[in-house]
Amino acid sequence: MNMLIALLLFLLPVLFLLSWRRRGSSRKLPPGSLGIPIVGQSISLLRAMRTNRGEEWLRERVRKHGPISKLTLFGKPTVFIHGQAANKFVFHGDSTMVANKQTSSIRAILGDRNLLELSGQDHKRVRDSLMSFLRPESLKQYVGNMDEEVRKHIELHWLGKEKVAVLPLMKNLTFNIICSLLFGLEERADRDIFVQNFQEMIEGMWSIPVKLPFTRYNRSLRASSRVQNLLKELVQEKKVKLEQRTATPHQDLITCLLSKRNEEDERVVTDKEILHNIMLIMVAGHDTSSVLITFMLRLLSKNPAVHKAVLQEQEDIARGKISGEPLTWEDLARMKYTWRVAMETLRMVPPIFGGFRVALRDIDYGGYLIPKGWQIFWASNMTHMDETIFPEPSKFDPARFENQMSVPPYSFIPFGGGPRICPGNEFARIETLVAIHYLVTQYSWELCSDDHYIRDPMPVPSQGLLLRIVPKKQK
Known part of the structure; x- marks a missing residue:
């Protein structure tokens, strides 16, 4: 009897191991190497991005390992997936399997x-609150304010200049628009300090999360703390004004979020959620729109026929205006060709290189196992530059977007997709169209710098896209 028990005790672990191996054989990890713990392939990817080889770096992985592979990025084991099915899985997948979760560096900096x-109901609750301000019906009333900000910017930074570096100027413009229209932060002495801290904060968002004094990550964390302290003061000011009834619920995004209440008269969005989403919108609105406008000017300078068509559309609109009259929502609706140019720019140079999700449980994907807790990494360019989806992908051709229905689902993802689509995309469309209207109708330009750009992690053209500008005679 004792011998039988001993034999069973010996055989059970062996049988369990054999069973586990059989079960695990159909759930193997994707090919590839995790590399050095924490660091992994992070430095290699960042180096490739900073030499504008990020897409090539990813395609080399695909050639070597196939459509799915494992690696370590920014401190965590990661699975890289790509293609239309992958995009759908990321943006419209089962919320019990995949959740929003950025790298630890982004999470620490933005909150x-x-x-x-x-995810889930929390995502819906906060997103619905943001959309109550950012939906097109609400934004219509702000076109005139946007128009005023753009005119003021051109008068201060373009008028009388022979050369301009576009990207820094567009960042200045989009930051001022965000401060004025979204946050109700008027011109004041501490805005310059705010801008400096903000710029330092975003530099370390894609970085290895090592908190040492000399690292980008550590500098960004300190800057993030300073930015949050400034924003806390701003939120508190808005609270006081609402209590004193000297502010209206829809005069800016912050007061709108502070005013949202449920049936029990409780705040819908917490102070922490307001703060962290302000941080997110600042980064998204500042960087993505400034990059889009900058690269539209770059691509227009290289494509005279497209430039001519955009100019004709914008001059037709300008001719219908009384001198000094601001653009309207109806004017923006007529800028169909210009927005197709914007979308083709977003296809070729998407501001967002890629993003991350996290596996909430073990997932079978493409014949491989994505273990619970691992990151899932996707990249925009993998479908944007796929010649089976967009023929001659290196050719700048706005006609691709004449019929939106002809663009396959989950192949064009500069703003995300499905329920995860960027809530600020309409805001970005308005400021882009207003800025392009005044720039193309008031100035001619030619490139003074070379045609190269890097990613850090947003696209940055050589010398900030240096242009020689010539003002047009206003009729």
Whole structure:
């Protein structure tokens, strides 16, 4: 009897191991190497991006390992997936399997209660609150304010200049628009300090999360703390004005979020969620729109026929205006060709290189196992530059977007997709169209710098896209 028990005790672990191996054989990890713990392939990817070889780096992985592979990025084991099915899985997948979760560096800098981190009912609650201000019906009333900001910017930074570096100027413009229209932050002495801290904060968002004094990550964390302190003061000011009834619920995004209440008269969005989502919108609105406008000017300078068509559309609109009259929502609706140019720019140079999700449980994907807790990494360019989806992908051709229905689902993803589509995309469309209207109708330009750009992690053209500009005679 004792011998039988001993034999069973010996055989049970062996049988369990054999069973586990059989079960695990159909759930193997994707090919590839995790590399050095924490660091992994992070430095290699960042180096490739900073020499504008990020897409090539990813395609080399695909050639070597196939459509799915494992690696380590920014401190965590990661699975890289790509293609239309992968995009659909990321943006419209089962919320019990995949959740929003950015890299630890982004999460530490922007906070853990922003839309990029929230899932399920929390995501819906906060997103619905943001959309109550950012939906087209609400934004219509702000076109005139946007028009005023753009005119003021051109008068201060373009008028009388022979050369301009476009990207820094567009960042200045989009930051001022965000401060004025979204946050109700008027011109004041501490805005320059705010801008400096903000710029330092975003530099370390894609970085290895090592908190040492000399690292980008550490500098960004300190800058993030300073930015949050400034924003807390701003939120508190808005609270006081609402209590004193000297502010209206829809005069800016912050007061709108502070005013949202449920049936029990409780605040819908917490102070922490307001703070973290302000941080997110600042980064998204500042960088993505400034990059889009900059690269539209770059591509227009290289494509005279496209430039001519955009100019004709914008001059037709300008001719219908009384001198000094601001653009209207109806004017923007007529800028169909210009927006197709914007979308083709977003296809070729998407501001967002890629993003991350996290596996909430073990997932079978493409014949491989994505273990619970691992990151899932996707990249925009993998479908944007796929010649089976967009023929001659290196050719700048706005006609691709004449019929939106002809673009396959989950192949064009500069703003994300499905329920995860960027809530600020309409805001970005308005400021882009207003800025392009005044730039193309008031100035001619030619490139003074070379045609190269890097990613850090947003696209940055050589010398900030240096242009020689010539003002047009206003009729």
